[in-house]
Amino acid sequence: MLSLSFTQQSAVGEIDVYHTFEVDGVDHKLWLSPCRQGYRLHLTDQVIAPVKFVSHNDSCGLLTIAGEAEPVRFVVDGDVLHVLIRGRTRTLRYRDPLRTLASVAGQDNSLVARAPMPGVVLTTTVSPGQSVSAGMALMMIESMKLETIIRCPQDGVVDRIHFEEGDSFERDAVLVTLTKEGR
Amino acid sequence: MQRITSVLKVNSHQFRNNELHNRRLADELKERQRAARFQRPERELERLRRQNKLFVRDRVEALLDPHTPFLELSTLAANKAYEGEVPGAAQVVGVGIVAGREVIVHADDASVKGGAWYPLSVKKIVRALDIAIENRLPVVHLCDCAGGFLPLQAEFFADRYHAGRILRNQSILSKMGVPQVAIAMGHCTAGGAYVPALSDYNIIVEGTGAIFLGGPPVVKAATGENVSVEELGGAHMHTGVSGTSDYLASSEMHAIAIARDIVAHLKRPAKASIDRAAPEPPLYDPCELYGIIPKDPRVQFDMREIVARLVDGSRFHEYQPRFGTTLVCGFARLHGYQIGVIANNGVLFNESALKGAHFIQLCDSNRTPLLFLQNVTGFMVGREYERRGITKDGAKLIMAMSGASVPKLTVICNGSHGAGTYAMAGRAFDPRFVFTWPQAQISAMGAEQAAGVLTHVKARQLAREGGRLSKQELETIREPILEEYRERSSAYYATSEIWDDGILDPIDTRSALAVALSASLNAPIEAPHYGVFRMYRRIWVRGHWMRPSVREGAPVDGSGGMQL
């Protein structure tokens, strides 16, 4: 009988029920558990305790982390947190595991062309109803002297172009949606 | 509360021997549990991967809150049955934390015989649901079962506590207002189909989950109808058409996330409130437990030494320390919770039985849960004791113990034999949880004693037919009886038969009991009330207990009487 041992506890990365914050495009999993003087912060590679946060108002607070006190300025914008600590500003986006797991399967991600960065549409080279193939140029966008060609993710038919020439858009915005080619 | 002063000599030869022996037993337990939990034929794991299914342990870990304890029950169920081919009886059961709630987790292990229900599997599930009922714990079912193991159906189908009891227990839980959440992660066939159906909420996984009373082959045989698994009982059908399932999950992880979300929204009824202080670790190192338990089961030891390594600060308020000394009774704390400890230091005498009965009533009145630490060969036998009414005294102890409304927890530390097993809150008396230690022995009579009796009986049988047996021949008869007896009274046999809720490494006992105790407080504690205690009046006269004279109420002398 061949045996296969699994680790007693799955590595942090495998369990999706942890809370996730996306920072600069990287997902960081973490968990909080209560402890004597506040909470314990469990990260992928370390545990920090105690951690505590006292909000003075809705943009100013004091973080106590492993004995050190750091003044924090912050703004909570739904699931996005903008945080300033010691002159350094970062944006953290909370990812609800339920929504992430649901959307992974539900949505067919490949039928949209998304913007890799914020910018402006320069030219559109396709039109709705047009048959397109994977790799084909759909539009040219510009972002601060960087011109990028947005290419078609897979074969299909152009359904809708969401921005006109000269329109500006945010990062991740859906620029073009396709439908699967009818066969 | 005063601390127990240990008189143990940790450097003694005896201690060292015990320690070596018990550590070896603990290692053996660890290894057997590891194998039962994780060792699977590669083809089974391959099959799960092909079916896009997660291994049961990964499912359970994903379900539980990170960084919380999980008390697994009866890990080694069926370890001595079915030629050892059904580790854990193909079930994973335990008490864990999901979204902050204490729940019972019940998961079919599809890597063992496809998750089929063997007789002991059914027993394990029934036991899990009994725990849920007794302790009012919500249940999360992770269903993935091939169905009942039909060759053994006579052992799990028709009787009162057979498979039907699973469905009955589920209905009663619902009636009690205790929620259940089920996830169909594989097939839920025939009886198994009712597990999600009887759960308050159920989730079905797209592609792998299916619920039907009869699968495609059964349907084909019954009516000739040709139908696929998906069409017959798949996720889309049950969520969109029949309404049997409440949520469609695109993957197992998605299903688990939904289940956690559901549990997070369940009501949180108030728990029974008992006395609790700030927790404190024992003063003495729990590892010393290895050195206390004697290698030879016949050697006596002081249970207070065990208590000192289990309870907070090793503090123990002993009750009636000078009376009934073969039963140690007292108050202590376990992770802050106040408990009443009742532990054996020898056979049970009249005094110990009476003391125990009284102490139980004190604890019941005080709303203090009880912890029974068993190491007992039974009650004292003999003329003097019978005349003093040891049977009645034992009965009072049993009456008090059975009637106690506070939660009872039992740990079989060493020997558990005869009426002592019963009086010390054995399985039949519904302690909320029963655990054993690796070297424990449980049987009607001690192995040596029993072997002796049975050999004697057999020898007499043969003698009647004429002939005497030589010493050697006696041995030949005695040895196999002893062997079999030892085998069937071992902790591993007991746990295989699910006579207990699991073997614990002694050093895990403290955490296990804390989790168990906390779980037990989810059920309300009724007011104390008991059956009839067989009582009478006795007076102590010049060194003897005496029945009073016919004239009731007249004391014999000024020394006072002891009304019982």
Place this chain on the structure above:
Amino acid sequence: MHTLPFDTVLIANRGEIAVRIIKTLRKLGLRSAIVYHEVDAQTPAIAMADVAIEVSARTPIAAYLDIAQIIAAARKANAGALHPGYGFLSENAQFARAVIQAGMAFIGPTPETIELMGDKIRARNFVQRNGFPVAPSAIEEDDPATFVSKARAIGAPLLVKPSAGGGGKGMRIVRDLDTLEDAIDLSRSEGQRYFGDGRLYVERYVEDPRHIEVQVLGDAFGNVVHLFERECSVQRRFQKIIEESPSPALSPELRERICETAVGIARAANYQNAGTVEFIFGRGEFYFLEMNTRLQVEHPVTEMVTGIDLVAQQIYAAAGRELDFSQSAIVSDGHAIEVRLYAEAPERGYVPTTGKVLLLEYPHGVRIDSGILQGQHITTAFDPMLAKIISHAPTRMDAVTKSHRAVQELVLLGCETNAGFLARILADEAFLGGQFHTGYLEQNPHIAAGNTSDGLSAFLASAALLTRAVRDSADAVPELHAAIGSWRN
């Protein structure tokens, strides 16, 4: 002191420079009018101006380039003068003419000067003819047939530039002559696209060059003065990031020479109003680069060290007044540093960022020229510069320290900025020692990249504790189980 011939000035610009101009207009008791595109409706300048007139076009940028609409707006506002700011139409001679023809004073140099200096090749030739130093070069227009071979003859490294260009667009450094023709083709197509003019010139590229520019000021009476130099070597892709005065690279003697050269060039061009002569400096030598016939972004640096309000001087010059101070009266005191705050992420390849300014708090003790308000949406419709932070102190070290503290104290949440990057430059050894050149950032990519994991746990801790769902998960676990932790039997 006579009054000015106009009482209303129209500002054909936006953002921080519009605010800056309005401040001086107020100081001088002048009425301010401004044109704006809808996307700028919530910006500070619109609220501050006395009159705000909306203009529209297919794109926001196009609106600020619409000469007809702007002149019409100026008329409507009864403006007697027009300030073009920087960028947009500020160096468009045709626009300057149209303004003058409409009867308004154009606050800038004459259209002829704009044309002269706007054509980079013409400007270069003019400077060379007048005896001022220029870098060896080849101009395509002179002889297209021999252009490539002449370029090759200059030798590597060299710089290919569109002659109609500016601001860094279309420029290419060629170090390997094998790639020269490709570089020429690419620069030509970009020149065509951005400036409508594919003509090129090529000039010697000074290795480890430093960008030194001199602020000049002229009037209609032939007076020209300089207001000392600014060093603008901390750049990325020819975009300036940090500017300072005085330049740590110049000896007093060199300083004098460069400033005098700049004045000489301006005088030769009969320069009126404010302008900047840009030089490339390296290994003790300097060459004329180009002249910008407008107010520059980094003009506050000069204002801090000289104490002179350049916008006011521009207005006086446009009003026909004579400069009322001589060269000797202009003194440079202390050291000033300007850092540009951009809506971009240097850590991720300088990708532009967007967002709503949810919280904005400026640091104290420094000058802030800002075009943003709390609550404003930052989009990619325009240049991503948000604000300028200018510090002034007796010594360079003090000024650097002040700037560093300021960027760390700045609170801008909701749109990612380069503040962290600015702080890293201001703490970098090479910068502190004044040892840098225009390739400094490129050669030190670690400054832009920063250290992504540094201090990350403090952010994760804050985020976790501020997020309800995370806290609730923790709070839900009973005390006992939290204390025991991940235990398995």
